[in-house]
Amino acid sequence: LIGGTFDRFHAGHLSLIQAALSECRSLEVWLTSDSRAAKKDSRINSWDVRTGEMREALGQLAERVSMHILDDKHGPAPTHEIASAIVCTAETRLECERINQMRSNNGLGELAIITVEHVDAWDGNPISSTRVRSGEIDREGLPWIPDSVRKGRVILTPEVEAELKEPFGQLVPGPEDDPSIAMSKVIANIEGEWGPTIAVGDVTVRALQDLDRPADIALIDGCTRREPWEGADGIDPSVYDGTLQCESPA
Secondary structure, three states, rough: OEEEEOOOOOOHHHHHHHHHHHHOOOOEEEEHHHHHHHHHHOOOOOOOHHHHHHHHHHHHHHHEEEEEEEOOOOOOOOOOOOOOEEEEOOOHHHHHHHHHHHHHHOOOOOOOOEEEOOOOOOOOOOOHHHHHOOOOOOOOOOOOOOOOOOOOOOOHHHHHHHHHHHOOOOOOOOOOOOHHHHHHHHHHHHOOOOOEEEEEHHHHHHHHHHHOOOOOEOOOOOOEOOEHHHHHOOOHHHHHOOOOOOOOOO
């Protein structure tokens, strides 16, 4: 038996299941239900997506794995009559010991506890779904931004700069003195679309906030048209999960 969310199936997940299958003929994987997962993080993929990614990553090993919906803390582990082992990491071993106590109270034999080490990312810290979702690392534990960019020198050529000054994509017109009008149209256009809303510029960020639809990611500098903007003081950082402060190296 093994249970978890298994979102953004990554190298650590694969190692965990491979280790389990090296000790067991077959494996029941209980993946957290959509309703429980949403309470943890609304960005977690659906149960169908998570199981699909797991099957694809496991390849032929998937023939020895069955996948089930986990809708409570312990699933079937305390009462499973034919299971012989439970797989965990060091952080969840204590919970497995509690499960064995519950099994003993139910007149069942203890499960062998198979503890598997984490797989570390490039920085020495464990790979986790949380880190993948937040964009810190990819599913193999590597940084999204390669060494050549992080440590090298990136030059913005005049040609590229000129192209970036020209608006592209779908333009939504509206009066400059009331950006909420155009922003309301934008919100209507993206309703039901999947993915984060990224707002660039103080006026855009403030307009979304005032419409009670704050962006998922917001980039601001306290200015508009390169001049300080008094409306920037009304931007509320508390509506975001975190805040990063950046400075221009120029």
